[in-house]
Amino acid sequence: MNLDLDPTDRAFRDQMRTFFAEHTPPEFKARIRTGMRLEPAEYTAWQKLLHSRGWGAPSWPKEHGGAGFTPTQHYIFESEASRADAPMQYHQGLELIGPIVFTFGSEAQKAKYLPAIVAGDDWWCQGYSEPGAGSDLAAVSTRAVRDGDRYVISGQKAWTSYAHVANRMFLLARTDPQARKQAGISLFLIDMDTPGITIRPVITMDEVHHTNEVFLDDVRVPLTALLGEEGKGWGYGKVLLDRERGVTAAFTLRLAQQLRGARQAAAQALTPGGTMLDDPRVADRLAQFELEAMALETMVMRTMAEAASGQDSGPRASMIKIRWSELLQQVTEFWTELLGYDAAPFGAVGNQPLAGEGPWPAKGMLYARVTSIYGGANEIQRNIIARRALGL
Numbered sequence: 001m002n003l004d005l006d007p008t009d010r011a012f013r014d015q016m017r018t019f020f021a022e023h024t025p026p027e028f029k030a031r032i033r034t035g036m037r038l039e040p041a042e043y044t045a046w047q048k049l050l051h052s053r054g055w056g057a058p059s060w061p062k063e064h065g066g067a068g069f070t071p072t073q074h075y076i077f078e079s080e081a082s083r084a085d086a087p088m089q090y091h092q093g094l095e096l097i098g099p100i101v102f103t104f105g106s107e108a109q110k111a112k113y114l115p116a117i118v119a120g121d122d123w124w125c126q127g128y129s130e131p132g133a134g135s136d137l138a139a140v141s142t143r144a145v146r147d148g149d150r151y152v153i154s155g156q157k158a159w160t161s162y163a164h165v166a167n168r169m170f171l172l173a174r175t176d177p178q179a180r181k182q183a184g185i186s187l188f189l190i191d192m193d194t195p196g197i198t199i200r201p202v203i204t205m206d207e208v209h210h211t212n213e214v215f216l217d218d219v220r221v222p223l224t225a226l227l228g229e230e231g232k233g234w235g236y237g238k239v240l241l242d243r244e245r246g247v248t249a250a251f252t253l254r255l256a257q258q259l260r261g262a263r264q265a266a267a268q269a270l271t272p273g274g275t276m277l278d279d280p281r282v283a284d285r286l287a288q289f290e291l292e293a294m295a296l297e298t299m300v301m302r303t304m305a306e307a308a309s310g311q312d313s314g315p316r317a318s319m320i321k322i323r324w325s326e327l328l329q330q331v332t333e334f335w336t337e338l339l340g341y342d343a344a345p346f347g348a349v350g351n352q353p354l355a356g357e358g359p360w361p362a363k364g365m366l367y368a369r370v371t372s373i374y375g376g377a378n379e380i381q382r383n384i385i386a387r388r389a390l391g392l
């Protein structure tokens, strides 16, 4: 989207545009464009490159090692990255736990964890969901019992993304089983090599190993693993919800990539009358998606402006989450339909994996199913809208 920028921000935009054009590895682009994820080592290399420029944490304040961007600069940074098909930074350390640590953590925790997140030296995973606690997260039953100078943690976490890669986990555990649901929950920062942690892979339908089951059997961690106060873990999560608003905004800017990919695929697919783009049904669908993506981006900018001026955006973050996830699913489905067999990384005969980088929109399409489930399922977002916007 074209912004009316002042000269300082225009110079910043030009700097970012040049950086992303020159430094985005070409081998990432096809995967990024279809909405697929990179390999963990690739994310780490990208994080280290940004860190070397002082942009390791674009959304953090300078005092904690962040880039200290203004909201406009942050928006420009993300949209220029999207424009160049550059990867997003992996978010669980940067956007989920890092800000909780700098807001509520002890000085020792800040010194230990924040620099390693920004530098790409630590990989964090999020141990919130459990088999009986997803949407109803307050039902977590993993227990942390104090025993001398240790907490002993036992339970099971579900769907833990990249637990097999991470060296640290932030997890919710119940420290007071007598307290009301939310009140007895605490937040812990633990090392993944602590004895008693077992990780079992869960392969998702895009045939990638993103997620895991994590079993915690009498995992003994020091008292310093507790973040903030015992029993206050639920409240710290509220900061996380505010941060997730920013993460969704960044995701939304990425829709332009899938739209460009789908348009290019249609323009290259030959038909007896020209290309698929000459078919008014195809051109109409693409134009409709593009208009909706622009409308969504306008809403994101409004939400960012409100956040910068300390205003409450009401349930708008929920509205953005729903619309973004639906659009992403629809666009990647449409792109897959356009390409047919060629959308998947398998030959039509023998189902052998094909060489090369794609684009494979079928993979992105399958992965996109998760966007209406994680970060608060869309039904839960609709409940929030019903409560906060409609007063139901």
Ligand SMILES: Cc1cc2nc3c(=O)[nH]c(=O)nc-3n(C[C@H](O)[C@H](O)[C@H](O)COP(=O)(O)OP(=O)(O)OC[C@H]3O[C@@H](n4cnc5c(N)ncnc54)[C@H](O)[C@@H]3O)c2cc1C
Pocket: 125, 126, 127, 128, 129, 130, 131, 133, 134, 135, 136, 158, 159, 160, 161, 162, 204, 210, 211, 370, 373, 374, 375, 376, 377, 378, 379, 380, 383
């Ligand atoms: C690929 C993937 C990666 C994930 N990564 C992580 C991670 O790294 N860390 C982590 O902690 N979690 C992670 N999750 C878990 C995710 O947050 C949960 O799947 C999500 O919160 C939904 O919980 P659930 O799966 O238990 O479904 P449930 O909560 O059982 O919901 C099942 C269905 O019922 C609906 N529903 C539930 N309650 C209501 C209600 N009150 N009103 C209306 N409808 C309702 C839901 O919307 C959903 O459609 C991941 C999930 C996936 C699929």
